[in-house]
Amino acid sequence: MTLTQITHHDLDGYGASTVVACLCDPERVVHVPRYGDVGPVVEAELKRLGRARARETLLLTDLGLEEPTIAFLRRFAAMNRRREPGDGHGLVVLDHHASSVEQLGRQGFAPQPDPDRPGLLRFGVDDPAVTVLIDEGSSATRMALTHRALFATRPEPDRAEDLAVLVEAVDAVDLWRKHDPRFPSGQALDEAFWDNVATLVPAGHPAHDGVVSRLLLDAAAALRAGATPADLERRVPEIRGAIVDDLMRQAPGDDPALTTRLRVARLLARSDALFHPLPDGTLLSFGLDPGTFQRVSDLIMAEGRAARVVNVQRTGTLSFRSNDGTALAGARLFRGGGHQDAAGGKLPSGTAFSLADAVAQVEPVLAPPRPAAEDSPFAALRNWKG
Structure with a gap:
């Protein structure tokens, strides 16, 4: 089912x-x-x-x-x-x-x-x-x-044994059981989670949940093997690197010499799931971490996929990037300002809760539909036979 x-x-x-x-x-x-x-x-x-x-x-x-x-x-x-x-x-x-x-x-x-x-x-x-x-x-x-x-x-x-450790650690920290011996491990897991959940593979990408779950389970495996919270903190970059190695193994254009996030950015820049195309050619994303958006939007424009990209946050703020001087023009439509190729604005409603909601609010303002030819005030003149 x-x-x-x-x-x-x-x-x-x-x-x-x-x-x-x-x-x-x-x-x-x-x-x-x-x-x-x-x-x-x-x-x-x-x-x-x-x-x-x-x-x-x-x-x-x-x-x-x-x-x-x-x-x-x-x-x-x-x-x-x-x-x-x-x-x-x-x-x-x-x-x-x-x-x-x-x-x-x-x-x-x-x-x-x-x-x-x-x-x-x-x-x-x-x-x-x-x-x-x-x-x-x-x-x-x-x-x-x-x-x-x-x-x-x-x-x-x-992964039943690793899962059992994860459950115990999350249970301790989420219920704030400070005297539970697993509480420090839960805190270390929480730090690893927040350091990576939005900045590695963002929500909305097909690989997102698999990446985060593997990060948590691999971290739990380290705890099960006797790692202290300090040990885990040092191990997380290694865990993250191994996950990215597997993720990028079949990805075209991967460069292992780059940082993990720069490598992943190349994968994200090609994602149809993260970016919705608007009728004017702008690509719209939702809820991306600002650093991720900057890296990915640069790659999108460098590869010629779009000349303008906009990211909408849940709080209703918009970040525009362009390589043709149109970012500022887009931001002005949303009570914003900034530079020609880097500007920001604010949704009229104040917030957004999903990619679909963001598209529904931005598209009518940024790329309103053009009237059909027969609705044009000049249609009658064009069709007049005299």
């Missing part, structure tokens, strides 16, 4: 996606940094699933449930009632935030304690295909492993 995972953009969220990837083969993984963006993201999934003929499973991990997301739970169940019996999509929610319990209570959902697992709460949504579990005493990473029967397609996880 097709599985899509939506998870938080932090160590625990990626820990949960790493667990899932060790137990099955998800079709897609969507990472959401802000709980306020969860509502629009799940609504987009609801529309997609409403059109899907085959049954799918949607897995939500480590996402604080706010009012729009809770409304989505009811709408998901309503969608399933419109489908054929037994053909409803599956929905699994694994969360551990106290605020989620409070929000569900405000929306009329009563918790049902699990007799076999103290601290675990179940919330019914009047749909047997929907499972909502909240456990304040467990990280989402541990919950994904504990409740793997809800989605797993493999009887045993890949």
